[in-house]
Amino acid sequence: MARLVALSEGLTGRIYELKVDQTTVGRVDDNTIQIAEPSVSSHHCEIILQGAECVVKDLNSTNGTFVNGQKVTTQSPIKPGQVLRLGQIDLRYETGDTPASAPAAPSAPPPPKKLPEQTLAVPRGVQFNELAQEAKAVSFDKNSAFSKKSNKGTIMFIGIAVAVGVIVIAFIVYILLQQVSN
Numbered sequence: 788m789a790r791l792v793a794l795s796e797g798l799t800g801r802i803y804e805l806k807v808d809q810t811t812v813g814r815v816d817d818n819t820i821q822i823a824e825p826s827v828s829s830h831h832c833e834i835i836l837q838g839a840e841c842v843v844k845d846l847n848s849t850n851g852t853f854v855n856g857q858k859v860t861t862q863s864p865i866k867p868g869q870v871l872r873l874g875q876i877d878l879r880y881e882t883g884d885t886p887a888s889a890p891a892a893p894s895a896p897p898p899p900k901k902l903p904e905q906t907l908a909v910p911r912g913v914q915f916n917e918l919a920q921e922a923k924a925v926s927f928d929k930n931s932a933f934s935k936k937s938n939k940g941t942i943m944f945i946g947i948a949v950a951v952g953v954i955v956i957a958f959i960v961y962i963l964l965q966q967v968s969n
Contacts, residue, residue: 788804788805789805789880789882790881790882791803791871791881792879794878794879795875797824798824805841807819808836809834810835811832811834812827812834813827813828813830813846814829814831822876824874826876827848828846828849828874831852841864841880843864843871844859844861844862845859845861845862848874851872851874852871854870854871868881874909
């Protein structure tokens, strides 16, 4: 029987049997296989058994679905022994012919975890081909976005505000003097 064996820490050795032709995998409990881990999308991927062949279909997951490190854009075949990566979780695909090299699943299920309410996006980092690109030269001359800006506008605003303030105070004093003299 086809199955997925968890390789990631915290799930190591857990076995997920693929008992039906279409198996959905995701974080929420309406999936056939539920993996309560923040990097796994609520509905991450679908595993389709077609006779002796198996196909993995990504369901527009946040952190991607990978087969042996290759990103699954729509769907991809998976062979026994290959590693399926969902977010930060690694699962090895096995069939009845494949010897299990991982320990057996625990006899008692672990206590239920509180599920995260949304998918945690895993930072991708820098790709190797991005490192090879030349860095753009940054100029710090007067026309550059990083050049020192002029304070003329700020100084003008403060000057006008002070002048208006003096006029307002003078007007109030004038009115008070008029009322006192009457």
